[in-house]
Amino acid sequence: MNDWNRSDTTLTIQAATRPGSPLKPNEDALVLNERNRIYGVVDGVSSMVKYYDDEGKTGGWIAAQLLAAELHEESPELDLRVAVLRANWRLRQRMQEAGIDMAAKWKRWGAVFAVVKIHDDHFEFVQSGDCMIFARYNDGSIRTLSRNQVAGFDLQSLRAKHALKELGVLTDEEIGNRMRPIHEANRNKANTLKGYSVMNGDPALASFMEYGHISRANVHKVYAVTDGMFHFIENDEDPHKWEKFIARLEEAGIEPYMDQLVEQEELDPLCEEHPRHKKSDDKSAVIVEFR
Template identity: 55%
Template sequence: MTEMTGTSSKDDGITAFACTRPGGAGLNEDACVVNDLAAVYGVIDGVSAMGKSVLESNMTSGYIASRILAEAFQAEKLDPDLRETVLRANAVLRERMDAAGVEMASKWKLWSAVFAIFRVHSRTVEFVQSGDCMLFARYRDGSVRVLTYNRVAEFDLATLNLKHRLMEENVLSLEEVGEKVRRQSMLNRGQANCPNGYSVMNGDPELAWAMEYGSISRSGIRRLYAVTDGMFHFIENCSDPLKWERFLDRLDELGIERYIEQLVEEENLDPDCKLHPRHKKSDDKSAVIVDL
């Protein structure tokens, strides 16, 4: 497990905690951003292409995409606008894919990453987000504010429902079921940065309008959270209106590292993904928590 924890020495008393863990034995395509100098924090989730995903030096396309963006946000001097940092990294990613001969017209072949990044100012909190990474704020009265929306969830659910239906029908072979699910996933990838789709950093200039961004008042905020979907894939499609509050309560109670350890234990008890429908037993998991 790769873990980062630390305390900021900034005069405004910001304290940041971060932890990331791979979902399996391979590369961790997640990345944490802890840039105390610029007061910029967040998480990035690399998404491997559906074509050739393992490249030279045994790196995956998702790993490369997440590291390009992480390095951009870890720089000592950042653009005043977080969006511009994302868009510059997006252009670098496009150049890397072009040099590697990636077929840009096929979105399912693109290297990509989603993210949730925020910057703490003296009076405001600025943020940028894409995909299924999530941002939350907890206020001094204990209430929770969900700052972002998971636009990927409905597409993931469509794929999971298709797989479940085909398995229940028990007509096709496992290979045929896998091929139909793969085709649905390819269609989902085609919705990247489209008006009725979801946002993702994949070299497409359309990311400029597709990603979420904004600014909220810092007044009354006690704690900020940024998490990748591997932290909450058990509840991603849960209808409980208090699911995010319950998730953050548990995260606060256990701390990031212990929360991840317990989640891995629960995943191991459901290796076939039947109790908690999901695409794979275990996903990369990352969280950054900032106390103000």
């Protein structure tokens, strides 16, 4: 696990990331650009066709690192949206060089992200996929600044998988084979009106990524997290789930909260109590506190 805590005269930053499995590379990346006050998280998305480069890195890892590198540039004029689109173009080039079939979106590598840039009286943000951004105000209220764009697709595929398991006659391999067309169809919806946004080399990302300008008036903290931090509640219908999530994260602290999640994951290795796609996912969080 990598943890990072810093402060300047006006900001205190807490951040940590850890892999979902010690046997696999962490496809999450932290963005901690102190010079330009840019902070956030990136979650790499591997292709459905397994790919490893000469160093054993996955496509998702490559995509996440490309974006993180762009957002760590030290130019004082660094524009969040421009940096994301530049990384998107470079990712497209890397995939073409690797011989990836770009015509099928489900074969592409990708990354989703939640990143903020802090200014004196406001902050900007960019977001895609299922990474989330929240703000806490001085009165304690929580503002959700993003939407989990893939939750509905995850729920659809989880329900289909559950129905296949309920038949009681299929092996795990047979279930996987039957689920594949659903996963491919969901991946092919990337950066379309019927889908969600993801940095996958598609120029349409320019239209589908979300970005904005938020006043800093009375803002106490800003949070950016990857989905591994909340995959137990991703499809929870509780209207207050995000407030409760932030409260638990605040009460425990980033690293202890991750420890608690791992303990819960170990108690539910078959993903039955908390339906999800994998026992444990990569986890990353950044908290920006205004002094």
